[in-house]
């Protein structure tokens with residue numbers, strides 16, 4: 001593949017500096033621990049993120065960087081850290097060339113690029129399904145299998161030849177071992193929904209009608225249904241026809257939530273209209289009588305301008321999300337919605353064992369008042385009431401998405417375990433994993449695991465119990 005990107009100097013970006021700056025080392029190291037590792041914490045905490053290997057040509061967007069996974073393996077009283085690039089085919093081509101071969105989403109895409117207009121980095125999300133860790137990309141494409149605990153990239157994984165492209169945020173039902181997946185595109189079909197069965201092949205796939213192309217990010221599941229989303233955020237269709245990608249938000253259009261039976265055809269989706277909004281991440285959904293309850297982090301308008309010192313932005317995208325609940329009545333077709341809190345929070349996680357079933361607690365990073373997306377602590381939410389307790393990381397220290405790790409031998413209670421996240425000191429660059437007792441989040445961490453290099457701020461994560469490792 002020849003380099004088909006114009007050589008340009010990198011335009012400075014705050015997402016290439018400080019706690020976001022990429023690193024170029026890959027290490028394996030046993031870590032020092034401050035405090036005592038809990039004996040009932042056994043498994044692997046893994047986090048994905050954006051880490052450009054080569055200087056990005058032109059304007060960089062935080063979502064552009066190559067995927068890099070960081071993991072901490074808690075085993076037999078030791079904590080071993082590893083980090084590795086995700087060895088995508090695009091990264092291999094760039095390493096052959098010795099330079100970047102794609103520009104990012106802030107530049108005019110080259111639709112005649114032989115490797116596609118955008119570089120599939122697999123940098124966004126992680127899911128562990130049937131003993132296989134998969135790394136996924138926000139824009140949709142092939143996913144990559146990552147070996148655990150070595151973090152070496154096994155290669156593209158296409159579900160036995162049945163599914164070549166999917167986006168980040170498939171949802172795992174641990175009771176059935178099904179994985180609900182989706183994909184979106186700028187040309188029809190704009191949305192495709194599917195179910196991967198326990199044998200890791202696609203067992204159901206259907207197209208879902210949307211009024212036009214959308215920039216989607218997540219879905220939600222209940223025991224019997226999947227909730228698809230149609231938010232009015234898109235690349236401006238007229239400019240897209242001219243080969244340009246400019247994000248547009250139609251605040252005159254409703255937010256639509258499509259409820260579909262898990263294995264139903266796309267023409268059976270039932271749409272519920274709610275106040276216009278955008279949402280990157282749901283927390284959970286479940287069935288409650290005639291209603292389906294959905295909780296997530298709602299953004300009123302992702303392109304509204306102003307307050308750039310206090311409200312974080314990723315270029316034009318404004319991150320001002322708040323915990324919110326929607327209730328969709330399957331009998332009357334009505335929607336009830338309500339804000340649950342007024343603290344800015346995103347990248348929420350909960351106990352994976354309860355995904356799609358009634359849950360109580362979520363662990364959701366608290367957004368710092370800063371121009372960039374930084375999290376200065378996390379909230380333990382009771383998502384039924386919006387009540388919360390806060391764990392703060394301390395001055396100048398910033399974390400990311402948390403994972404919930406059930407205690408070995410834990411009950412099904414969704415706070416019987418530990419909350420973990422990488423935390424980095426923006427001044428010194430020192431990084432650690434804090435291990436917080438989920439039932440005592442306002443207190444000091446149970447322990448802090450010192451990471452022997454800086455871990456850049458990243459995206460999504462997963463917890464794999466030692467018992468799940470083959």
Ligand SMILES: [Fe+2]
Pocket residue numbers: 124125168169217280281460
């Ligand atoms: Fe995400």
